[in-house]
Amino acid sequence: MEWAHGVGSGSDLPIPASTAILGATAALTISFAVLVLAWSKPRYQDDASAPAAQRHRDRPAPAVLARLVDSRAFAVALRVVGLAVLAFAVVCVVAGEDDTSTNPVFGLVYVVLWVGLVPASLLLGPAVRAVSPARTLRDLLVRLLPAERRDGVVRLPDAVGYWPAAVGLVAFTWLELVSPNGTVLATVATWFVGYFVVMVGGGLLFGERWFERADPFEVYSTLVAHLSPWSRDGTGRLVVVSPLRHLPRVVVRPGLVAVVGVLLGSTAFDSFRDSATWVRFRQDHPDSITLWETLLLVAACALVTAVFAAATAAPTPARGVARRDVPGLLAHSVVPIVVGYMTAHYLTLFVETGQLTLIQASDPLGTGANLFGTADRNVDIWLSTHPTLLASIKVLAIVLGHLVGVVAAHDRALRLLPKGRHDTGQLPLLLVMVAFTFGGLYLIFGL
Amino acid sequence: MRIKRSVLPGLALSLVLVAGACAGPDEDDDTGATGTDPTSASTPSDAPTDEASEPSASGAPSEATSPAEVTSEPAEEPSESEAPAGPTLDITIEGDDISPNAEELELGTGEPLTLVITSDRAGELHVHSKPEQYVEFDAGTSEHELVVETPGEVEVEEHDSDAVVALIEVS
Numbered sequence: 001m002e003w004a005h006g007v008g009s010g011s012d013l014p015i016p017a018s019t020a021i022l023g024a025t026a027a028l029t030i031s032f033a034v035l036v037l038a039w040s041k042p043r044y045q046d047d048a049s050a051p052a053a054q055r056h057r058d059r060p061a062p063a064v065l066a067r068l069v070d071s072r073a074f075a076v077a078l079r080v081v082g083l084a085v086l087a088f089a090v091v092c093v094v095a096g097e098d099d100t101s102t103n104p105v106f107g108l109v110y111v112v113l114w115v116g117l118v119p120a121s122l123l124l125g126p127a128v129r130a131v132s133p134a135r136t137l138r139d140l141l142v143r144l145l146p147a148e149r150r151d152g153v154v155r156l157p158d159a160v161g162y163w164p165a166a167v168g169l170v171a172f173t174w175l176e177l178v179s180p181n182g183t184v185l186a187t188v189a190t191w192f193v194g195y196f197v198v199m200v201g202g203g204l205l206f207g208e209r210w211f212e213r214a215d216p217f218e219v220y221s222t223l224v225a226h227l228s229p230w231s232r233d234g235t236g237r238l239v240v241v242s243p244l245r246h247l248p249r250v251v252v253r254p255g256l257v258a259v260v261g262v263l264l265g266s267t268a269f270d271s272f273r274d275s276a277t278w279v280r281f282r283q284d285h286p287d288s289i290t291l292w293e294t295l296l297l298v299a300a301c302a303l304v305t306a307v308f309a310a311a312t313a314a315p316t317p318a319r320g321v322a323r324r325d326v327p328g329l330l331a332h333s334v335v336p337i338v339v340g341y342m343t344a345h346y347l348t349l350f351v352e353t354g355q356l357t358l359i360q361a362s363d364p365l366g367t368g369a370n371l372f373g374t375a376d377r378n379v380d381i382w383l384s385t386h387p388t389l390l391a392s393i394k395v396l397a398i399v400l401g402h403l404v405g406v407v408a409a410h411d412r413a414l415r416l417l418p419k420g421r422h423d424t425g426q427l428p429l430l431l432v433m434v435a436f437t438f439g440g441l442y443l444i445f446g447l
Numbered sequence: 448m449r450i451k452r453s454v455l456p457g458l459a460l461s462l463v464l465v466a467g468a469c470a471g472p473d474e475d476d477d478t479g480a481t482g483t484d485p486t487s488a489s490t491p492s493d494a495p496t497d498e499a500s501e502p503s504a505s506g507a508p509s510e511a512t513s514p515a516e517v518t519s520e521p522a523e524e525p526s527e528s529e530a531p532a533g534p535t536l537d538i539t540i541e542g543d544d545i546s547p548n549a550e551e552l553e554l555g556t557g558e559p560l561t562l563v564i565t566s567d568r569a570g571e572l573h574v575h576s577k578p579e580q581y582v583e584f585d586a587g588t589s590e591h592e593l594v595v596e597t598p599g600e601v602e603v604e605e606h607d608s609d610a611v612v613a614l615i616e617v618s
Contacts, residue, residue, distance in 0.1 A: 011599060011600045012599055012600065013598055013599055013600060013616060013617075013618055014600075014616075274600070276549050276551050276614050279549040279611050279614065280548050280549045283548050283549060283610060283611065284548065352577070379577075379578070381577045381578070381597055384577050384597050384598065384599055385597055385598065387598040387599075387618065
């Protein structure tokens with residue numbers, strides 16, 4: 001069986017026009033309200049440079065929880081889980097059938113990993129970092145080296161920033177959305193062999209910092225985790241924090257704008273390529289379609305990145321802020337928009353194909369096994385049978401993401417813009433955010 | 448401060464205008480990229496041949512899949528039926544030539560769609576509904592009934608060629 005896009009069967013109805021208009025109106029109103037009525041002094045400024053006193057509103061997590069999370073046994077257990085899932089996937093690749101309808105490895109990659117990392121990071125914090133088998137493999141290999149070489153032998157230049165992760169994200173979305181063989185075992189396996197070589201090799205060469213800058217899944221997960229209630233204060237203590245205070249703590253490095261641009265651009269491309277017009281174009285140009293879609297994917301990511309950078313670089317910043325640093329300092333505000341859009345785009349896939357993956361995982365090799373007791377279950381499509389509820393959730397997710405994004409951007413802009421230009425200076429950024437939200441609603445509205 | 452307040456409504460207006468202007472190029476981009484002519488893409492399939500229009504005379508067996516049984520073989524029903532009254536989709540398969548090219552249809556949940564398939568070989572349609580449905584067909588002209596119970600966008604794909612013949616919006 002062929003699955004047209006990554007995995008999953010069928011897709012949701014476009015959201016009704018009335019719901020889309022409601023969402024768009026809400027987005028505009030929120031934007032104006034924030035611009036005109038909102039606070040005029042920064043409230044959430046809390047990036048790395050902020051004094052520790054500003055973090056006084058962080059509440060320590062319950063002691064029992066902190067002890068558990070900080071225990072070595074817990075950390076090791078998570079790493080073992082990560083390695084076990086990797087081992088399971090390897091067995092599925094080596095011994096399983098090359099068929100999306102029976103082999104769970106496709107669902108593991110495109111649903112559990114790619115989509116699942118969003119809710120996992122949102123609820124639990126930087127989940128990929130905690131389980132990443134690439135990190136574990138590197139940590140195991142590093143023990144073979146002399147102590148002074150264990151944290152890398154070459155210093156990764158700071159200018160590299162998140163750029164490797166941005167490239168990795170394009171590579172993964174290309175595999176998922178463009179590659180004609182994205183649901184062929186050999187292709188998926190080859191991609192991940194490359195991933196592990198680059199990750200583990202880079203980890204040995206540059207040390208641990210490589211993973212937090214280059215691993216596409218970890219960088220994505222850690223960004224989303226800045227909307228979770230779990231953080232660490234200056235002393236490393238586990239604290240409970242409001243997502244609005246947490247978000248500005250995203251570590252700004254070169255390439256951050258590109259990372260959020262790829263996340264948003266690739267999802268927009270995914271929505272667009274499902275449109276009837278594009279399906280017809282694809283079938284009319286079977287020989288050149290991979291080239292077209294590659295160009296379009298890269299163009300979508302580049303366009304979102306460039307538009308955001310242009311709109312935020314426009315105003316003259318306050319004294320002490322370099323103009324070219326402004327886009328990066330505002331990029332965290334796109335993260336909630338990404339999460340809102342991902343929720344709208346992937347909710348049914350996650351719930352329904354996620355169930356299918358669990359069902360397949362019980363009998364990964366088609367031997368009649370029932371490893372986890374789920375082999376005989378059926379996919380519950382309750383969500384799909386309630387299209388109004390589904391459309392409402394989607395619009396709500398996009399609008400909520402927009403709201404948090406606009407608030408985060410406004411709060412940061414107060415510090416970046418000179419006094420007296422707080423209103424006008426924010427306009428281009430606000431405009432871009434409204435455009436992103438409209439774009440998201442428009443694509444999910446159905447072309 | 449006073450000046451700024453009075454400027455704000457103007458700014459608001461220009462924001463709306465620019466937002467509109469922003470949406471414009473995007474749309475243009477999209478349609479530009481999809482390019483080609485939607486008219487040629489959605490050419491109606493060739494009208495079914497004479498045999499097709501007289502299903503009762505030819506006595507071609509009609510196969511219907513029940514949406515409840517996902518993987519079950521289609522139940523065979525003798526087609527002594529009269530001409531189909533509801534929506535119809537004509538599919539023509541000649542070698543690698545498969546039409547229509549992703550025709551867009553709208554269908555109610557539970558509303559039967561009549562598929563009239565004219566093919567030079569036996570094959571199978573994959574209906575990417577929830578749950579999946581499969582429509583097997585033989586060479587020649589045959590008539591099948593398709594019912595989708597779950598709302599959503601449903602792709603109908605010819606299995607051997609992976610060609611999407613229809614996109615059904617079931618609501």
